[in-house]
Amino acid sequence: MLAEIRLPPASPRVLLPAAALAAMLVLIFAMEPRAMSYFGLTLLLNFALPAVFAATAQMAVIAAGDIDLGLGPFISLVNCLAATWLTTRPAAGIVALALLVAAYAAIGALIHLRRLPSIVVTLGASFVWLGLALLVLPTPGGSAPAWLTTLLAVHPPGVPLPVLVSILVGLIGWLLLMRTSYGTVLRGIGGNPRAVARAGWSLLGGRVALYAAAGILGVLAGLALTGLNTAGDATVGTQYTLVSIAAVIVGGGEFVGGIVSPAGAVIGAWIMLLTGSLLSFLDISTDWQLSVQGGILILVLGLRALEQWRAA
Amino acid sequence: MRERIATALESRPWIWSFAAALLVWIAIAASVAGHGAMATIAVALQFATFFAIVGIGQMLVIAAGPGNIDLSIPGVMTIAGYLAMGLMAGANSGLVPGLLVGLGVGFAAGVFNIVLIDALRIPPMIGTLASGFVFQSMAIAYSRHSHAKPAPLLVDFVSARLLGIPLIALVFMALTVLAAFLLRRSLFGRSVLAIGQNREAARLAGLAVRPTLALVYLASGILAALAGILLSAYSGGAALNMGEDYLLMSIAVVVLGGTSIAGGQASPAGLWGAAILLDLVVTMLNVLGVGAGLRFVVTGIIIIGVLALARGPEARY
Incomplete structure (x- = not known):
């Protein structure tokens, strides 16, 4: 039975978005050759860190x-906690972040045990995250812990930090999810x-x-965002709900069937991030960024449908 | 006797939301010692109307079965509100063009969603989420050169009272009754519920599955646009964040109102009970002097709590 749920080779699924990403980078380098340096890449991809963590979370x-429709507000809440408690009362901040992870596990358990639609539960949770964020930090402000800003300003030799972390996240995700038996x-x-249930595994345990x-x-996405922004804002993470979903899908994932790819999600996150840079290089107002990101999602899914239709 | 009451409640799932709303209202009335308790209801009805309008559309979509949901509602509301206000420009002469264009936007949004879902086979959840962002960014771009105001006639309409009750509440209660009647008696309504219960069986029975689904998303788009226009008129102009709460609220009033999230069954009356309940909860927290943060937390917990306690495990999407 387990053999049936093994995925087809992931390579074509990841190759296509990888090629799209390469094309985007070439286009950006052609328009802005200065981006092709260590510091150029660091600048260009700085915000890849929260995006990559958000995409792998989704x-x-x-x-x-x-x-998960509550991921964006959740990242905002982490941002607010990190810019306040984690700086002033580190112990309380760490406990609060641990509780947030426990809350996520509890949401998974609730969805499984009561057979609830995840979309409504996570949407309801998004209100809770937003509310808590406003309680912690009613108006934008606070300041990031010094160690966090320092950590995000590290310049590792040879490879810019966002590139290095992205590769690590993709690699670790791939090892855990694609190369271990529990990942399967x-x-x-x-x-x-x-x-899975017949094979004796707990569905509840897995979902949790x-x-x-x-x-x-x-939490990592929220911390990375805090280190980059150096301050807190209860609405700063909103965009990550769409960005993360789009990144997973653009990176070759599917909504049904547990077909996902960690490397693809990382590449998808980069593509979503670079649309912003590409728009500004093309001198298009960032007002349209949401449109372009939503449009890319529609385009990829539409092309996939077309392919299936032709194959059928 | 007890059994009869149980069946009566089972077939009328909307009773719970009204009962809960009544309890909250009594709590408010007690805490303000009766002063302005009636006025509280009138105000609650005013805002409940906006929730109920989008709720009717969302209810039709959700009743059409697992996987069907419209997440583009906030985006449609915002772009329709902005375009309508832009054309009205604070003058009655712009009322008709503003309404037509605003509702036209809702129609177009519905068509766009149908193309994504039906022709491109994109899951509704993602198709409407993505299209919602496209509409929202159009509104952002348009808002840069528009600070228009609603037509005075429309403002009079949305704030008019009949015997102390907001006129638009009465109008849309009538529309809810019509929706309930259509769901029970018309071919369209019966088809929606049949498709929601078992799409394949409905298709084999010869029902027009795809046209019915198309109509459902079209209705949701137009109702969202209407809510956006009326809300803009009531607030004296459109705002970019005006649709924000409506993504969750449109689903919340449907689910709390007793419509099954698994589809195949609808509870139009419950929309009002749930809308009034959610609004009164906010009022109560305001009376208690609670800030916006706690209000959001309580709203979210109520929705998850009611969903978790709702009777019987149902099919997930």
């Missing part, structure tokens, strides 16, 4: 066959839950594990 939820089980939860992973990655 990927964990999508692997369970669910979707986890993907099976969204792919063929009955087979995936949601907890999403919580941890969401």
Whole structure:
């Protein structure tokens, strides 16, 4: 039974977005040759860190066959906590962040036990995150812990930090999800839950594990964002809900069947991030960024449908 | 006797939302010692109307079965509100063109969603989420050169009272009754529910599945546009964040109102109970002097809590 839920080779799924990303980079380098240096890349891809963590968080939820519409506000909440408690009362801040991860695991358990639609539960949770963020930090402000800003300003030799971290996240995600037997089980939860249950694995445990992973990655996204922005804002993360979903899909993931790819999600996050830079290089108002990001999502899904239609 | 009450409640899932709304209202009335308790209801009805309008559309979509949901509602509301206000420009002469263009935007948005879902086979959740962002960014771009105001006639309409009750509440309650009647008696309504229960069986029974689904998304788009226009008129102009709350609220009033999230069953009356309940909760927290943060937290917890406690595990999407 388990053999059936094994995925087809992931390479073509990841190759296409990788080629698209390469094309975008070539276009950007052609328009702005200065971007082709160590510091140019660091500047261009600085915000890849929160985007990559957000995309992999969303990927964990999508692997369970669910979707997380509360991820953006969750990242805002982490940002607010990191810019206040983590600076002034580090112990309380760490406990609060751990509780947030536990809350994510609890949401996974609730969705599984009561068979609730993840979309409504995570949308409801988004109100809770937003409300808590406003309680912690009613108006934008606060300041990031010094260690966090220092950490994000590190210049590793040879490879810019955002590139290095992106590769590491993709690699670790690939190892955990695609190369371990429990990773196969986890993907099976969204792919063929009955087979997973028959094989003796706990569906509840698996969903909780995936949601907890999403919580941890969401916290990392919020911390990275705080280190970059050096301040807190209860609405700063809103965009990451769409960006993360689009990144997973553009990177070759599917909404059903537990078909996801960590490397693809990382590449998808870069593509979503670079649309912003590309728009500004093309002198198009950033007002349209949402449109372009939504449009890319529609385009990729439309092309995929066309392909299936032709194959059928 | 007890069994009869149980069946009566089972077939009328909307009763719960009204009962809860009544309880919250009594709590408010008690805490203000009765002063302005009636006025509270009138104000609650005013805002509940906007929730109920988008709720009717969302209810039709959700009733059409697992996977169907319209997440583009906030985007449609915002762009329709902006375009309508832009054409009205604070003058009655712009009322008709403003309404027509605003509702036209809702129609176009519905068509766009249908193309994504039906022709491109994109899951509704993602198709409408993406299209919603496209509409929202159009509104952002348009808002740069528009600070228009609603037509005075429309403002009079949305703020008019009949015997102390907001006129638009009465108008849209009538529309809710019409929707309830259509769901029970018309071919369209019966088709929506049949498709929601079992799409394949509905298709085999010869029902027009794809046209019915198209109509459902079209209705949701037009109703969202209407809500956007009326809300802009009531607030004296459109705002970029005016649709923000409506993504969750449109789903919340449907689910709290007793419509099954799994589809195949709808509870139009419950929309009002839930809309009034959610509005009164906000009023109560305001009376208690609670800030915006806690209000959001409580709203979110109520929605997740009611969903978790709702009877019987149902199919997930």
